[in-house]
Amino acid sequence: MDCELEETVKLLLKKAGDSNSFIRQDADAALGSMVHHCTPSRCLHALLAGGIKNCTAQHLADLVTKIGAARIVSGGKDIAGHLIPAICKLAQDASPEARFFGRQMLLFLSAEPKFNKVLDNNLATRELAAIKKIVNTVMTKGINNEPIDPRSARGRRPQMGNETQRGNETQRGSSLNREPVNKTNRWTQTVADKNHYIEQLSDLMGSKDFKVRIQGINQIVADSQNNPKVIISNIHLVFDAISARLTESNSKVNLHALMVLPEIICVLEENMAQVVNTLVPAIVDNHLNSKTNTIYCAAVRAIDALISNLDNTHLLQIFCNKAMFLNGKAKADLIDKVAAIVTNIGYRKPQMMKQRVLPLLWHLLGISTHSSSIHNLCNALYNEMGSELTECAMSQPLKIRQTLNKILSSLH
Template sequence: MGSNGPRLEGLHSSVRGGLEVTKQLRELMRLLEAKEYQSRMEGVGRLLEHCKARPELITANLVQVFDAFTPRLQDSNKKVNQWALESLAKMIPLLKESLHPMLLSIIIAVADNLNSKNAGIYAAAVTALDAMIESLDNLCLLQAFAGRVRFLSGRAVLDITERLSVLVASVYPQKPQAVERHVLPVLWCLLDNMIGNGVLPGRAGNVRTVVRRLSRSLREQMGSRLQDLAAGQPQQVLKTQRHGQRGTDSKTTGSSCPFQLGYRHI
């Protein structure tokens, strides 16, 4: 009987610890989903503290916790909305790869804030995006960003496309097929739908600069293969590619941007 004492004591301690964790999670969820915005603010802050002090508590219950937290990234209260985005940027380097099961829903929520007219919310969303690129698997991000950009409009198209250019440079050396599979369709779609002044009708303002950067990033990694693959695309894509190649080769243009978009007014 005596030999079982330490074992039973450890079991009781484990049970108490489990009950305490359950209690903490229940309180966290209550705050995150509360009607009062002050309570939701407190819930976001408490989640951030848990990520700092006990990240294993959050990662072990990630889906449950982030199902309650992710809506705060689009909260109807601007203070909660911004605070959640700012906190997410701090959580990302703490949780890192553990976030992957919830990555798509997080990206959708963050990207929607890129069209916010509130400067603080927009800045917080941009910071969260950059934290993802810094701390998370870039291949997963490239796939998610490329899949999402087609559903975006406004400034969000510009910001996500610009970050795709960064991801191309980091992913292509290890996973060239993934870049060609996921990013090239984005480039073809943008080139095919742009009108002569660089505007993407009905979806965004002038996308000329970010599409040029994406083209250049792909060309730097792929070389002449990009031009070869463009040959199988619709006439509009070929037109911009041909103009861009002439602009690159011409000594009179002074262009330093390979595969530059070829519209006359660009």
């Protein structure tokens, strides 16, 4: 798809301005899917080549979050040289929506120490003063307080009777995004108040507008990178909110939450041990059997990020429990993950293997013998336990002992 991206995006941007609201919505959804699934650099060039239009703003903001501030600021002319002028143009646009997302991107990038130098290198002298004034304003006062509802801003017809409610909700829900997130400003001081932070995050994550909920997810990503102590001090409440987004009915929100999880997990590392019993079921129960390949792959990446970034002993029990009762490819995937964990920690946690993994193995051998995942688990356990595995099996029914011996004979 990357090869045809530029022409496709030009057509989608044209359709995003169509008079038919259904066509506009479908075009917007296609652009959002592109941002989440295609190569970021290709997406960036395709969006910029299509022209800086009102409908480009939020997709560009999502892409900036995905690429990351550090990469953009250090990306040289190939990234910053094209992106910074476009963002600055949006930040001064006549449209309130475009201006909002332009300033949101400036705020996101301003946390990087080299940001001012990047502005100097990529803007004309006559533009610098105005842009630096805007940056200073959003860092000290937040993004302007005009309510932004992306649906109504793009001409989508709101439901009768809900206009005032939705406008108030969006203004209230967007307050977290309007505040600075870099480490030295007043927002960091404000979020020391746990209740205040969670209240505002809840407004975003509980909004009726799915795009505002996605903004809430992006805010957690930004906070985890720029001020992880805020997330860690509120970790249970934050991941309750993320788990709720993983289990809601909107697949766009599900996918976005899944895709940014590895980024959050890589920052929080061992702190994630506190929430695996909430997070893992939200991922595997809802998405590891998904028929949508992008959602399934994103779920696998999230699980792999947990395995890579925290002590696997924290994951073993929940993985074994889920592998015992799930069905389909999710069951096979989790059995393989358990086998990998056995290889990672079996030598230092032999008792844990016996207490947590062997009950799973006996259960699996009692119901099936043809799964390659079960063979992998038997092999991993035998490599760690040797003949002790067959000794432990002596307490099991004859059928299970015979099945285990047959599998081990075929493996060795």
